[in-house]
Amino acid sequence: xxxxxxxxxxxxxxxxxxxxxxxxxxxxxxxxxxxxxxxxxxxxxxxxxxxxxxxxxxxxxxxxxxxxxxxxxxxxxxxxxxxxxxxxxxxxxxxxxxxxxxxxxxxxxxxxxxxxxxxxxxxxxxxxxxxxxxxxxxxxxxxxxxxxxxxxxxxxxxxxxxxxxxxxxxxxxx
Amino acid sequence: xxxxxxxxxxxxxxxxxxxxxxxxxxxxxxxxxxxxxxxxxxxxxxxxxxxxxxxxxxxxxxxxxxxxxxxxxxxxxxxxxxxxxxxxxxxxxxxxxxxxxxxxxxxxxxxxxxxxxxxxxxxxxxxxxxxxxxxxxxxxxxxxxxxxxxxxxxxxxxxxxxxxxxxxxxxxxxxxxxxxxxxxxxxxxxxxxxxxxxxxxxxxxxxxxxxxxxxxxxxxxxxxxxxxxxxxxxxxxxxxxxxxxxxxxxxxxxxxxxxxxxxxxxxxxxxxxxxxxxxxxxxxxxxxxxxxxxxxxxxxxxxxxxxxxxxxxxxxxxxxxxxxxxxxxxxxxxxxxxxxxxxxxxxxxxxxxxxxxxxxxxxxxxxxxxxxxxxxxxxxxxxxxxxxxxxxxxxxxxxxxxxxxxxxxxxxxxxxxxxxxxxxxxxxxxxxxx
Numbered sequence: 001x002x003x004x005x006x007x008x009x010x011x012x013x014x015x016x017x018x019x020x021x022x023x024x025x026x027x028x029x030x031x032x033x034x035x036x037x038x039x040x041x042x043x044x045x046x047x048x049x050x051x052x053x054x055x056x057x058x059x060x061x062x063x064x065x066x067x068x069x070x071x072x073x074x075x076x077x078x079x080x081x082x083x084x085x086x087x088x089x090x091x092x093x094x095x096x097x098x099x100x101x102x103x104x105x106x107x108x109x110x111x112x113x114x115x116x117x118x119x120x121x122x123x124x125x126x127x128x129x130x131x132x133x134x135x136x137x138x139x140x141x142x143x144x145x146x147x148x149x150x151x152x153x154x155x156x157x158x159x160x161x162x163x164x165x166x167x168x169x170x171x172x173x174x
Numbered sequence: 175x176x177x178x179x180x181x182x183x184x185x186x187x188x189x190x191x192x193x194x195x196x197x198x199x200x201x202x203x204x205x206x207x208x209x210x211x212x213x214x215x216x217x218x219x220x221x222x223x224x225x226x227x228x229x230x231x232x233x234x235x236x237x238x239x240x241x242x243x244x245x246x247x248x249x250x251x252x253x254x255x256x257x258x259x260x261x262x263x264x265x266x267x268x269x270x271x272x273x274x275x276x277x278x279x280x281x282x283x284x285x286x287x288x289x290x291x292x293x294x295x296x297x298x299x300x301x302x303x304x305x306x307x308x309x310x311x312x313x314x315x316x317x318x319x320x321x322x323x324x325x326x327x328x329x330x331x332x333x334x335x336x337x338x339x340x341x342x343x344x345x346x347x348x349x350x351x352x353x354x355x356x357x358x359x360x361x362x363x364x365x366x367x368x369x370x371x372x373x374x375x376x377x378x379x380x381x382x383x384x385x386x387x388x389x390x391x392x393x394x395x396x397x398x399x400x401x402x403x404x405x406x407x408x409x410x411x412x413x414x415x416x417x418x419x420x421x422x423x424x425x426x427x428x429x430x431x432x433x434x435x436x437x438x439x440x441x442x443x444x445x446x447x448x449x450x451x452x453x454x455x456x457x458x459x460x461x462x463x464x465x466x467x468x469x470x471x472x473x474x475x476x477x478x479x480x481x482x483x484x485x486x487x488x489x490x491x492x493x494x495x496x497x498x499x500x501x502x503x504x505x506x507x508x509x510x511x512x513x514x515x516x517x518x519x520x521x522x523x524x525x526x527x528x529x530x531x532x533x534x535x536x537x538x539x540x541x542x543x544x545x546x547x548x549x550x551x552x553x554x555x556x557x558x559x560x561x562x563x564x565x566x567x568x569x570x571x572x573x574x575x576x577x578x579x580x581x582x583x584x585x586x587x588x589x590x591x592x593x594x595x596x597x598x599x600x601x602x603x604x605x606x607x608x
Contacts, residue, residue: 072487074442107552107570108527108552109511109527110468110488110512110525110527110554110555111379111380111512111554111555111599111600112380112423112424112437112467112468112481112511112512113465113467113468113481113483113488113511115379115400115421115423115424115439115467116423116437116439116444116465116467117465119421119439119441119442119444120441120442120443120465123441123442124442142398142400142421143400143421143439144377144395147354147356147377147379148352149351149352150352151352152350152351152352152573152574153573
C-alpha cells in the first residue's frame, strides 16, 4: 500500500520540492551571481560554482543533503533513492566526514510519535546509505520529531518539506 | 539553575483548623456529573482588612468562576458590607441578590510574622454556616492560601476534591517556528507565578510531575543526545534516567513514584521500558517491530495504557504492569495517541487524529464510551487535574503562531484559555500540593 502511495506522491514531489530548493539556494545563488536558471529539482547545479569540491557546501548544494517522505511513511521514494545514491558516491569519495542523519516529521502528528517516526526515517536513510557501501558504524542518527520544521505554512506543500531526513556532515572532512 | 523551591511553602502551611464543629446539612450543592450545569451564584466578599484581603477574595472568586461551576456575583451588587466575618451575615440581603452561597473572611498578621487567613462559607437560603477554616502561612504565599480556600469551598459544595492548589509544568516556547526556543517552566494552575526551570539552549519536551516528590521527569536534547531526565525541583539537580543505547522519550512516573516508564528507540522501533529509581534496574515491557510509546499507568499501578502502530496506525493498547496481555482498546475512525489514565481510574484521555483534525477525547479503560471533548486544527497532549474532572491540553492553530494551553471540563463544557506569557505546550498537572 505504501508503495502505491509513494508513486502517487512521487509525481507531486518535483512540485513540492521546488520551493524549498529556492529557499535553500536563493542566497547562495545570489552570492555566486549564478546565471544558470533553475530548471528542475533534480538538477541541483544552481550554486555549483559556489562550493569547493569535497566541502560540506559542495555536498549540500551539488549532491543534495536531504530526502523527503510521504505522510506517515518511512519508505525511501525513488527520488530519495537517487539523492542517497549521489550521497553515497560522494561520501565514498570523501570518507573523512562524521555523518549524522537527522530524521524529522511534519507537524501533523503528536509529539512522542513524531520523535519515533523521525527516528525511523533516519534509520531508513542510514540503512539505504549502508546498503550503498557507507559503513553503518560511521553513521549516527538523531530524531528531532516535529520540533525543527524548515517550512512554515498550513498546507500539504509545506508539510511535505518538513518530512525529511537530512545528512549532516561534521568533523574535519577534507 | 533553580532559583527557589516552588514547594517550599508546604511546610509553612502546616496548620489548618476547622472553625466549626458540625457542618450544617448543606442545601447548596452542585452535581458535577450533570454536564452543562447552571453555575451556582456565589458572593465572595472582600476578606478583612485592606488590600491583601481583597486580593485573596479576588483569587478565590477567579478560581471558582474558572471552574465553570460557580458564578461569582459582582461586588457592586452587594447590599450588606461585612464588618465582622465571625458573625452571621444578614441572609436576607444576600438572598435578594440570589447569592446562594456567601464567603466571608479575614486576614491578619501573627506576632511571628505569619499570615493568618480565615474564611466562612454560608448557605444564604438555609441561613447556616456550611464551613469555616483558618490557615497560617508566610505572607508571600497568599495566593496559595486563596487557592486552598477555593478548594475547600469547591469540595464543600460539589462533594469532590478541588484542584486549585496545584501547579502546571509545561514547555514555554518562544521565537519563530523554524528556530523555536524551549524551556521547562512551572506555574500555578491559574497561570500565575510562572518561572523557567531549565535554560532554553536545548530542546526540552514532555515534562511530568512525580506523584509524591518534588521532582519531574522530562526529555532533553542536551548534547544532541535525546534522553529522559529527572529534575529535582528543590535543588535543580538533574540526571539522565538509565543507561540506554539510544533515544529515550515519553517518560512518566508510576503512581508510587518509584519507577519511570518510557520508550527506548532502537533503529526504527520504539519499545516500552521501566526503570526502578531505587535499584536502577530496567525492565523491557514491549517487544515489537513497531512504535510503542506514550505509556501511562492506571492509578492503582496494575495496568499501563500506551499507543502503538503495530496494527498499522497508532491505536491505544492496555497491558498489565508486567507487560502481559497487550490488548487494543481503540477502534474508532482515525488514529489515537498520548493516552493518559485518569487519577480516578475511570477514564483514559487521548489525542485523536481523524479527518485532518486533532481532538481531545476520553474513553473507558475497556475502550467503550468514547467521547470527544474538543476538535480543531490541532489539539494535543491532555493532562488530568488531580480530581479527574478537568483536562488541560495544548492547541496549535494553523500558520506561523505557536501553541497555547487550554482547559476543559470532562463534560466537554467550559473550555478556557490558560494564560501564559508566550507560547506553551505539553502541560502536566501536579497532584494537590497539600
